[in-house]
Every structure is written in structure tokens, then in C-alpha cells.
Amino acid sequence: MGDFNHPDICWRDNTAGHKQSRKFLERVNDKFLLQVTEEPVRRGAILDFVLTNKEELVGDVELKSSLDCSDHEMVEFKMLRAVRRAQSKLITLNFRRVDFDLFRDLLGRVPWDKALEGRGSQDSWLVFKDHLLQAQE
Incomplete structure (x- = not known):
């Protein structure tokens, strides 16, 4: 600050x-x-x-x-307090089990031009990250 x-x-x-x-x-x-x-x-x-x-x-x-x-x-x-590591579980992705074709397809369905239109870099990153996490699930 x-x-x-x-x-x-x-x-x-x-x-x-x-x-x-x-x-x-x-x-x-x-x-x-x-x-x-x-x-x-x-x-x-x-x-x-x-x-x-x-x-x-x-x-x-x-x-x-x-x-x-x-x-x-x-x-x-x-x-705001951070979650203590002892209480949280670290989630790691198993890339050997990933269906990259499905992942690519899910992200390819996003109309990126419209999703990012008029947004700055911070907002664009948050939108991208949200879509990435949704596709990951």
C-alpha cells in the first residue's frame, strides 16, 4: 500500500x-x-x-x-486472513488423466471476442481464469 x-x-x-x-x-x-x-x-x-x-x-x-x-x-x-495450510488440502492435477481434446473443445466454445470486449487486462485475466477453472472441472 x-x-x-x-x-x-x-x-x-x-x-x-x-x-x-x-x-x-x-x-x-x-x-x-x-x-x-x-x-x-x-x-x-x-x-x-x-x-x-x-x-x-x-x-x-x-x-x-x-x-x-x-x-x-x-x-x-x-x-483478510489466509487459510492456514494445515487446514487446507492442496489439490494437484493429474495431467496423465486429462482429456486435452475435451479441454481444448470447452475453451474453444467460449466467444473470447465478446467475453473480453471492453475489459482491461485485470478483468480479462479474471474472465479467462474463470473459464479455465470451469473447463478444468
Whole structure:
């Protein structure tokens, strides 16, 4: 979480205008991080980012009034507890039993142009991941 001062980054489209912002965006993507702040905090720009590698670890992201003389609004969020490994079962796929033709067919039935139309990279990834997990079942 922090004030990264990249007002030219468009998180919906995964684009940036300035070279320094594009480099920052590349690093975020290289590390498979998600930016979960959705509302602008200062003059219509999202400057304060909450980055996570697992969306389910961060919840209830809200903007609050500014603190004292700051020109930024406060970003409040909850850190959600991770499931303890001792309590969870690790599911591994047995690729020897996979029907890849069926898997390919199921994913081929998705109208990807329409499913991803107008979505940024983050939303597109979530749509793709959802279809991939459904086909996996």
C-alpha cells in the first residue's frame, strides 16, 4: 500500500502514458500483482495503490476523508486472513488423466471476442481464469 504518484496509469486498460509509469506497470505485472484501489483519491487520479498477489487477501477497500492537511483521501482496507495450510488440502492435477481434446473443445466454445470486449487486462485475466477453472472441472 502506498502513494506511488503514477496518475497516468489506467488500471482498467493496463496502460500508462509516461515511461516511468509504464516501467512501474511492467514491474507490477511481472510480479503478478493486482491493484485493488478503484476510486480516485486525488483530483480524479488513483495515486494510492493497494497491491496484492491474491485478491482474496484484501477486502472492503474504501476511501475515507483526508487526514488533517493532506490533499489525499485515506484508503482503508482489511487484510483478510489466509487459510492456514494445515487446514487446507492442496489439490494437484493429474495431467496423465486429462482429456486435452475435451479441454481444448470447452475453451474453444467460449466467444473470447465478446467475453473480453471492453475489459482491461485485470478483468480479462479474471474472465479467462474463470473459464479455465470451469473447463478444468
